[in-house]
Amino acid sequence: DTGVSQDPRHKITKRGQNVTFRCDPISEHNRLYWYRQTLGQGPEFLTYFQNEAQLEKSRLLSDRFSAERPKGSFSTLEIQRTEQGDSAMYLCASSLKGGGTSGSSYEQYFGPGTRLTVT
Amino acid sequence: AQSVTQLDSHVSVSEGTPVLLRCNYSSSYSPSLFWYVQHPNKGLQLLLKYTSAATLVKGINGFEAEFKKSETSFHLTKPSAHMSDAAEYFCVVSYGGATNKLIFGTGTLLAVQP
Numbered sequence: 043d044t045g046v047s048q049d050p051r052h053k054i055t056k057r058g059q060n061v062t063f064r065c066d067p068i069s070e071h072n073r074l075y076w077y078r079q080t081l082g083q084g085p086e087f088l089t090y091f092q093n094e095a096q097l098e099k100s101r102l103l104s105d106r107f108s109a110e111r112p113k114g115s116f117s118t119l120e121i122q123r124t125e126q127g128d129s130a131m132y133l134c135a136s137s138l139k140g141g142g143t144s145g146s147s148y149e150q151y152f153g154p155g156t157r158l159t160v161t
Numbered sequence: 162a163q164s165v166t167q168l169d170s171h172v173s174v175s176e177g178t179p180v181l182l183r184c185n186y187s188s189s190y191s192p193s194l195f196w197y198v199q200h201p202n203k204g205l206q207l208l209l210k211y212t213s214a215a216t217l218v219k220g221i222n223g224f225e226a227e228f229k230k231s232e233t234s235f236h237l238t239k240p241s242a243h244m245s246d247a248a249e250y251f252c253v254v255s256y257g258g259a260t261n262k263l264i265f266g267t268g269t270l271l272a273v274q275p
Contacts, residue, residue: 084251084265098260152205
C-alpha cells in the first residue's frame with residue numbers, strides 16, 4: 043500500500059454544477075477524515091468516518107455537501123450546486139482508531155488532495 | 162476555543178543557517194502537537210509529534226521541536242537549513258476526544274536562500 047490516494051487531483055467546474063471526489067485510505071485504517079484548505083490558510087476539518095459511520099460534521103459542511111464511506115473503505119465527497127466560494131483544496135486523511143496517549147493512534151496520513159476551481 | 166498560532170507567515174534563511182519556526186497553542190488541557198510540512202503539489206507529511214512523552218521531540222530530516230508547557234509553545238528548529246527544506250510548515254494541535262480532529266495553524270512559508 044502506497045498511502046492515501048485521491049481522485050481527481052484537479053477539477054475545474056462551472057458554478058452550479060455538481061462534483062464528486064474520491065478518497066482511498068490506507069487499507070488497514072478505519073478512520074477517514076476530510077479537510078478543506080483555502081489559499082493561504084491551514085486545512086480545516088470538515089467531517090470524519092469511523093468505518094462506515096459518519097460521526098462528526100463541521101459547521102463548514104453546508105447542506106450542499108455530502109460524504110459517504112460505504113463498506114468502510116473508500117469515501118466520496120459530493121458538492122451540489124457548486125459556488126465560487128467552494129474553490130479550495132480538499133484533503134483526505136486516514137488513521138487507525140486508538141485512545142490514550144499512544145502516538146500512533148493520533149497520526150493522520152494525508153493524500154495529495156483534490157484542487158477544485160469553480161468558475 | 163482550541164487553537165494554534167504560528168507567529169510568522171514567512172521565514173527566510175540562508176542555506177546552512179539555523180531554522181526557527183514558532184508556534185503557540187491554547188491551553189485547555191494537555192494536547193497532542195504536531196508539525197506537518199507541505200511541499201508544492203505534494204501531500205502533507207508528518208515531521209514530528211508530541212504526545213506527552215519526552216518534551217524534546219526529534220523528527221525526520223533533522224528537525225526537532227520542544228514542548229514548553231509554561232510558555233504554551235512548540236517551536237520547530239533545525240540546526241542547518243538545506244535547500245530542500247523550502248516548503249510550508251504547519252503547526253497542528255489535537256485535543257483527542259472521540260474525533261481526534263486536527264486543528265491547523267495558518268502556516269509558515271520557509272524560504273531557503275543559496
